[in-house]
Amino acid sequence: MSLDVSRKDAQPVTPPSAGQNGNGVAVLQNMATTQHRLRLHPNTEHKPESYDGLQLDFNPLLFSSLERYLPPPMLSLSRDSKLHYMRDIILRYSPEGERNRVQRHREYRQRIITHYQPLHRELYTMHASNFFVPSFLKAINENKEESFRSIMAEPSPGVFTFEMFQPRFCELLLSEVENFEKWVHETKFRIMRPNTMNKFGAVLDDFGLETMLDKLVEDFIRPIAKVFFQDVGGSTLDSHHGFVVEYGIDRDVELGFHVDDSEVTLNVCLGKQFSGGELFFRGVRCDKHVNTDTQSDEVLDYSHVPGRAVLHRGRHRHGARATTSGHRVNLLLWCRSSVFRELRKYQKDFSTWCGECQREKKSSLIHSVSSLHSVEETVRAAVEAKSYKQLPDILLVVEKSGHTPNPFSFLSTYPLKLRTQIIDEILHSFRSIRPRSHPHIAYDLLLSYTLQNPNPLPVSLAILQCTLRAGCSPAPQIRLLLSSAWLNCSVSVSRSLLEMQDIGYCPDSVMCNYLISSLCAVDRLEDAVKVLKGMSAAGCIPNLDSYASLITAMCSFRRTADAVELMKQMVNKARLSPRQGMVVKLVATLRANKEIWKAVEMIEFLEREGNLVGFESYQFVVEGCLECREYVLAGKVVMAMTDKGFIPYIKVRQKVVEGLVYANELKLASLVRERFSDMGS
Known part of the structure; x- marks a missing residue:
């Protein structure tokens, strides 16, 4: 693919010039000299005309984009009138030499396309x-x-x-x-x-x-x-x-x-x-x-x-x-x-996307905040000026200084409705910040502040959801604060989640799963189950992680009956297939409780419902059968296990055969021995 002629509009190694867009289109230099001034911000509700198919000097998309900036009186005019107006503006600031170059390039393209x-x-x-x-x-x-x-x-x-x-x-x-x-x-x-x-x-x-x-x-x-x-x-x-x-x-x-x-x-x-x-x-x-x-x-x-x-x-x-x-x-x-x-061309601050501008701005903010007292003052001033996007940089001082009073404490002086509105505006402003995890300190401080207030829900749940969606992990103490706030909540689970919708937030499974895991961590399994059941009523469908946290916690506390029931509910009603780790955890707990028959029933249930059961789960069940001296059951599980292509460890194989002989189950022992032989063992 050897090429011979350089493009005159190509991007040099140095940054692109401000005068043209690099594709043969000179951009506007001074919009204010026209009869009507163009809007500073686009009219996002206006649907622009299509300029495709017209013989134009410039890209049709340029006219469609520029149309959103037209003065309001012009939006109702015909397409031809708007086109003439916009073309006059563009030509006024497009040098003749540049227009000639565009024309030559158009002719060059036409020669290629023709032949x-x-x-x-x-x-x-x-x-x-x-x-x-x-x-x-x-x-x-x-x-x-x-x-x-x-x-x-x-x-x-x-x-x-x-x-x-x-x-x-x-x-x-x-x-x-x-x-x-x-x-x-x-x-x-x-x-x-x-x-x-x-x-x-x-x-x-x-x-x-x-x-x-x-x-x-x-x-x-x-x-x-x-x-x-x-x-x-x-x-x-x-x-x-x-x-x-x-x-x-x-x-x-x-x-x-x-x-x-x-x-x-x-x-x-x-x-x-x-x-x-x-x-x-x-x-x-x-x-x-x-x-x-x-x-x-x-x-x-x-x-x-x-x-x-x-x-x-x-x-x-x-x-x-x-x-x-x-x-x-x-x-x-x-x-x-x-x-x-x-x-x-009219901007001086590019800190929304330039990494070095961001560092300079951050350094300036940190330098201006010289004491913990001024942190609170600066945060309050930023909030009152609605300069919410400055908060993540201002709060870097809190992270570097260690323990400090929460700089959002001043919000308690506002009425509840206004306080909720301000927090909502802060959360919305953070959505456009990149990287998304940059406001992680602000999220933690807002969570800590709201969770320690009377009636912290549903605002704290909205903050938690935004925190998790930004890919941030809440500070460790948040789990404890969240659990305490939840236990002190006077309304039902579904009502608490529905109240999030009242302030403009729809609860999602990630936030609910974090809440479930937080409650499980402090042994509040009943409340965690209530959250699981309340998710559907709030329009949030539980997923595999929702059940996994609860089943794992139930197994940790040896609550096998609840864990078995929840596993069956997950498979039958939610139509979810458990991960192998969940099955292994449940089977191992049933084995530890000497409930080996329930473990066998669980494996049979999962396979009957079309779910795969792995080698490790079978191995645990066979070992549990041997520990309980259920040799016949062990032999039957081994036969089912080998049907799936799994073969127990050698010591287990020996103990199964020996146990069946001891129990005088010679026919089953012979079948098991033959199966091992057929599988090359």
Whole structure:
């Protein structure tokens, strides 16, 4: 895939300029000189027109995105009127030379599309069910943060990896690119490189895939970016630069340390066989701090897997190590927001996404809070100013200073309704903070404060749920405080959970499971059972972890009758299959209680209901039978065990046969001995 001509709009090693978006589109420089001023913030309730299919100088998505910023009187005008208005604005700030360059590039693309014959035309139109793996499509259709996170890993804050493309799609795209390269070679057509750093590769937009990639950005990347990259214009992505790059011994070998000319970058390995080529990430930086040192918690090395996507901010500094053997091809999609680029020119504080800006701001806050007394004052001032996102940084002082009065104690001076409203606003503000675990100190302090107040529920449960959803583990003392608060609660379990809905929170299984485990930890099993039963009434379905905590606790306290009953309820009513560890724990407890017949009945019940029972559970039962001198029962369990392909340990085998002989069960002893012989024992 040798390419010969450099793209003039490629991203240099230095950060992207503020004047253009790197795709031949100059962005607005001064919006205030028009007859009506554009809105500072978009009208999120307005549904913009579609500008697809029109002969435009700029990307149709640019006009759809800009339309949300139009003055209110203009939103009711015709599409042509809005288009004319927006085009005049863009042209006013787009230099003539830049417009000429865009026109030349349009003509260049047209020459390629006119003469190049696609090999796989099905690639040129979006066919989601043929392109994407089912798990990715399911998450996109549900369009919720929980759904996205269920298919993703986040090995470092702001770097998300997930299965995206089907192998067949990767094969077709590789084949199409190779066909295009063959055409380039045969016709000696001079094509542009993807960027200034890659000498091998092809721009997918240039030979007809632009429409499909537009759809990919609009319907599949933007919904994810809206959730995880709101701070860099993830919800207003309106253009892209799509290309493939090639690495290998006779291709580009590595890629130097750089930032992308994008707000959000999608990087998908298409294949083929290769070794090396790891991506390395070293923190997100604004223009001012792009060359600052890397902190230890910003270091990430990632190994490519064909079909698996990496999604990250374009300003996340990264590079690619040498591909030491084979041939690696990657699809890159630089997703851009013209609105974000315009607004960025008027900003000075990028601490929502720049790691170094965050450290400077944090250092300034910590320096300004010089005493424990001022911590409380600073927290109160931040709350009264509704600057809730500053709280995690302010509260770092509490963590470093050790024991201190709770800085949220001043909330007790407010009426209960106002106090609840403030805590709710704090929790909502924390949702957009990245990494999500950054407010962990604030969560712990809010939990500690509310749990020690009269009538702590349901607010404390809402805080607990937000804490767990952020991936934070509450401080150890929270379990004890939560258990005490729960025991002092005067309303029913289901009522307490339903009260969460009254303040805007729906209880989930993760929070309820934490509550169950907390109650089990202080031997309040009856209350834990009440929580389990009350979950369904509150619209929260118990899962395997809900039952596992209780059954494990019941076994620890030798309450085998309750544990057996709960196991049967889990299998029969909840239709859940127990983990092998749960079965082993229950069987071992029944053995310790000399209730070996119940252990055998439990195994028979589980297998009758279609659940697998493992070797360890059978082994415990056989040993228990021998301890209770139930030799005939031991022989029958061994026969059932060997039917599943399991064979007891050698000493147990000997004792079973000897026990049957001792009990004068010679026929069964002979059958058991023959079975062992047949299995090569």
